[in-house]
Amino acid sequence: MPVITYREALRHAMSEEIERDENVILMGEEVGQFNGAYKVSEGMLAKYGPKRVIDTPISEAAFIGAGIGASLLGVRPVMELMFFSFYTVAFDQIFNNAANMRYMSGGLTHCPIVIRGPANGGTNVGATHSHTPEGIAAYHPGIKVVVPSNAYDAKGLMKSAIRDNDPVMFMENTMLYGESCEVPDEEYLVPLGKARILREGTDLSIIGHGRPIQLALKAADLLKEKHNINVEVVDLRSIRPLDEETILNSVKKTNRALFVEEAKPFCSVGAMVACIIQEKAFDYLDAPVKRVTSIDAPAIYCPPLEKIQLPNVERIFDAALDLLK
Amino acid sequence: MSKKPTSSRKTDDGATPYNSRQAAVNARLGKDELIAFYRDMVRIRRFEERCLRSYQQGKIGGFLHLYIGQESIAVGCASVMGKDDHIITAYRDHGHALAVGMGMNELMAENYGKYTGCSKGKGGSMHYFDPARHFWGGHGIVGGQIPLGTGLAFGLKYKGLKGACMAFMGDGAVNQGAVHESYNLAALWNLPVIFVIENNGYSMGTSQARSSAAPSLAQRAEGYGMAWEIAENGHDILEVREKFDRLLKLAHDESKPSVLEIRTYRYRGHSVADPDSTYREKKEVEEYKTNKDPIITYQKALVGEGVLTDDLIKQIDDAARAEAETSAQFADESPYPTVEDIKKDVYWEADNPADRKSVGSLFFD
Numbered sequence: 001m002p003v004i005t006y007r008e009a010l011r012h013a014m015s016e017e018i019e020r021d022e023n024v025i026l027m028g029e030e031v032g033q034f035n036g037a038y039k040v041s042e043g044m045l046a047k048y049g050p051k052r053v054i055d056t057p058i059s060e061a062a063f064i065g066a067g068i069g070a071s072l073l074g075v076r077p078v079m080e081l082m083f084f085s086f087y088t089v090a091f092d093q094i095f096n097n098a099a100n101m102r103y104m105s106g107g108l109t110h111c112p113i114v115i116r117g118p119a120n121g122g123t124n125v126g127a128t129h130s131h132t133p134e135g136i137a138a139y140h141p142g143i144k145v146v147v148p149s150n151a152y153d154a155k156g157l158m159k160s161a162i163r164d165n166d167p168v169m170f171m172e173n174t175m176l177y178g179e180s181c182e183v184p185d186e187e188y189l190v191p192l193g194k195a196r197i198l199r200e201g202t203d204l205s206i207i208g209h210g211r212p213i214q215l216a217l218k219a220a221d222l223l224k225e226k227h228n229i230n231v232e233v234v235d236l237r238s239i240r241p242l243d244e245e246t247i248l249n250s251v252k253k254t255n256r257a258l259f260v261e262e263a264k265p266f267c268s269v270g271a272m273v274a275c276i277i278q279e280k281a282f283d284y285l286d287a288p289v290k291r292v293t294s295i296d297a298p299a300i301y302c303p304p305l306e307k308i309q310l311p312n313v314e315r316i317f318d319a320a321l322d323l324l325k
Numbered sequence: 326m327s328k329k330p331t332s333s334r335k336t337d338d339g340a341t342p343y344n345s346r347q348a349a350v351n352a353r354l355g356k357d358e359l360i361a362f363y364r365d366m367v368r369i370r371r372f373e374e375r376c377l378r379s380y381q382q383g384k385i386g387g388f389l390h391l392y393i394g395q396e397s398i399a400v401g402c403a404s405v406m407g408k409d410d411h412i413i414t415a416y417r418d419h420g421h422a423l424a425v426g427m428g429m430n431e432l433m434a435e436n437y438g439k440y441t442g443c444s445k446g447k448g449g450s451m452h453y454f455d456p457a458r459h460f461w462g463g464h465g466i467v468g469g470q471i472p473l474g475t476g477l478a479f480g481l482k483y484k485g486l487k488g489a490c491m492a493f494m495g496d497g498a499v500n501q502g503a504v505h506e507s508y509n510l511a512a513l514w515n516l517p518v519i520f521v522i523e524n525n526g527y528s529m530g531t532s533q534a535r536s537s538a539a540p541s542l543a544q545r546a547e548g549y550g551m552a553w554e555i556a557e558n559g560h561d562i563l564e565v566r567e568k569f570d571r572l573l574k575l576a577h578d579e580s581k582p583s584v585l586e587i588r589t590y591r592y593r594g595h596s597v598a599d600p601d602s603t604y605r606e607k608k609e610v611e612e613y614k615t616n617k618d619p620i621i622t623y624q625k626a627l628v629g630e631g632v633l634t635d636d637l638i639k640q641i642d643d644a645a646r647a648e649a650e651t652s653a654q655f656a657d658e659s660p661y662p663t664v665e666d667i668k669k670d671v672y673w674e675a676d677n678p679a680d681r682k683s684v685g686s687l688f689f690d
Contacts, residue, residue, distance in 0.1 A: 023484075025483070051483070056510070057506075057509060057510065057513065059506035059509065059510060061472060061502060061503040061506050062472045062475065062503060062506030062507045062509070062510045063472075063506075063510065064472070065469075065471075065472020065473055065475070065476060065503060065507070066472050066473075066475045066476030066479050066507070066510060067476060068472070068473055068476060069413075069461075069472065069473035069474060069475060069476020069477045069478075069479065069480065070476040070477065070479045070480035070483065071476075071480075072456070072461060072473075072476075072477060072480065073477060073480035073481065073484060073486075074480070074484070075479075075480045075483055075484065092466055092469050092503070093469070093472055093473075093503070096465070096466055096469055097464070097469060097470075097472075097473060101462070102670055102671065102672075102673065103447055103448075103670050103671055104444055104447060104448035104452040104454070104462070104463070105444050105448060105452070105454035105456070105462065105463075105670075106442070106443065106444035106445035106446075106447050106448065106454070106670055107445070107669065107670035107676055108444070108454050108455070108456050109454065109456060109461070110673040112673075141671045141672075141688070142671050142672065144672075144683070160682065160683070163682065164674070164682070164683070165673040165674065165677075166672050166673050166674055189682075191682055191683050191684050192682070192683035192684075192685070193683040193684040193685025193686070193687075194684050194685065195685075238683070238685060240686075240687065241683050241684065241685035241686055241687045242685050242686045242689075243684065243685040243686075244685065244686050245685075272689075276689075
């Protein structure tokens with residue numbers, strides 16, 4: 001099976017969908033002539049032309065809003081935010097218009113859009129460019145949120161997101177763009193809302209999404225090696241819809257849950273999942289649900305400290321040991 | 326390719342000289358059409374008056390932004406709009422909805438929060454929708470609908486469809502960043518959109534002079550290389566039609582965006598929650614009502630042309646009042662949506678379970 005990067009996987013997904021459906025377009029800042037700020041869309045303008053791959057001015061409110069408006073007529077825009085952090089500039093368009101319009105029209109409209117881009121810290125770009133808003137986005141009924149942690153999922157989820165008739169916020173990670181894994185040549189879809197067990201175990205469930213769940217795999221190796229602890233690692237892949245069943249089944253098996261995420265701790269996805277676990281699997285728990293998140297402050301620039309602010313293998317390892325005391 | 330505004334035709338007494346009657350879009354009008362415009366404006370006014378009564382009776386919650394005084398704009402523009410054209414507006418949306426053919430019953434029921442409302446009682450007065458009539462809302466955030474209207478125009482062009490989008494806003498919206506971004510995008514991409522500013526002089530309680538630098542709102546189009554026009558006599562439905570028609574042609578024939586500023590006036594407060602006592606004199610309202618009321622001035626002109634008679638005027642008015650009254654009764658007797666309906670119309674997938682592709686929980690307790 002071919003091994004391709006997360007970046008290539010996204011490009012393949014978008015390209016296949018552009019070829020499959022004449023209504024699919026890619027629009028955003030620098031997606032065309034510049035070949036993408038992070039080269040995700042490299043070569044797509046040359047291949048598909050300016051009608052399908054559209055460079056926009058730096059006007060997030062207007063082009064995201066325009067994509068939402070066009071989707072009302074059946075266009076299926078994939079809109080790249082150069083950094084997902086720039087969603088703040090288009091907040092009204094996303095959360096008042098895309099999220100609410102179907103509701104406010106009594107079901108007469110729907111917005112088949114994808115808003116995608118990297119949502120992560122760790123690259124020394126400071127607080128304005130390092131937002132991880134999956135919890136903020138998923139807070140809004142009407143919005144779907146996916147956070148792929150590897151190339152296989154990135155491709156399969158992107159294709160599903162583009163075919164979805166609801167607005168999907170697709171949060172990528174610049175630190176994963178160059179990571180590779182096996183991705184089949186033949187077409188496949190990963191459905192939204194289906195978690196994936198990356199590693200089976202019996203002693204502890206580490207649940208999370210995005211890059212931290214890849215770090216959790218490394219922590220799990222160390223826990224096995226040094227303490228003979230068998231960790232189960234559950235990658236949510238999709239935040240909303242959420243695969244509650246896989247989460248709860250894992251916790252019922254291991255009786256302990258650790259949630260890892262890059263977001264800040266207050267009102268995070270982990271806080272929500274911890275709430276669900278205590279409501280629906282309380283009797284199975286041998287310890288309180290624990291979380292590893294970013295340290296609760298705006299993203300720091302200082303390169304050595306940013307590494308510490310973000311979840312890392314050591315913090316996940318320590319939290320797991322603490323949970324098994 | 327900016328266009329200077331045509332000189333305004335002011336008269337000392339404020340009465341409309343009806344030069345626009347000779348414009349091509351108006352000269353061909355037959356008696357029935359002229360009367361239909363009159364009837365549509367009267368229907369809007371009687372509907373709005375009935376809404377106000379229902380609000381005062383406690384039947385309508387939240388905000389109620391009445392269109393009284395601005396009827397010539399919605400009816401004028403919608404009457405020029407063709408079957409392929411699309412329309413989107415802000416929260417003062419009752420006039421536009423009626424002008425494109427939505428019924429009083431579904432609108433009043435929406436105001437009452439009833440299931441028979443156009444949005445099943447989920448949107449309210451500010452959020453009317455009728456996609457079948459190309460009416461895309463009904464939007465609550467000042468200027469927030471303008472990127473959507475730009476996108477509708479983009480969608481038309483992308484799909485190779487005929488038609489244009491008219492994106493309405495008030496004079497307060499012109500100072501929102503999203504509006505300027507949309508102007509730029511529309512001009513950059515040559516989108517068939519007409520940005521219509523209904524300038525009633527006040528963004529809520531703040532006069533234009535206190536909110537907008539430079540006296541012309543439409544002229545800002547020049548910064549984006551767009552054509553623009555001002556309809557100085559916005560109470561004159563025929564002038565509205567004339568100016569709007571010119572810009573609609575530009576969108577249809579050349580796929581060019583433009584800005585049309587229509588000077589108008591609202592008789593009631595920003596919403597009915599506005600006591601209307603802090604920012605303008607009663608005299609100002611009365612002067613407009615006396616000299617420039619869009620219905621009265623048009624009525625006089627049509628009587629002068631021998632198109633309207635006293636009998637017909639009464640007949641139209643009685644019918645509009647009865648229609649509005651019936652809508653209030655319909656709304657009153659209609660059921661509310663159920664508690665189960667709260668979670669419907671949120672996700673397309675949840676509403677179409679047979680076609681659902683995703684799995685997992687979409688809703689949480």
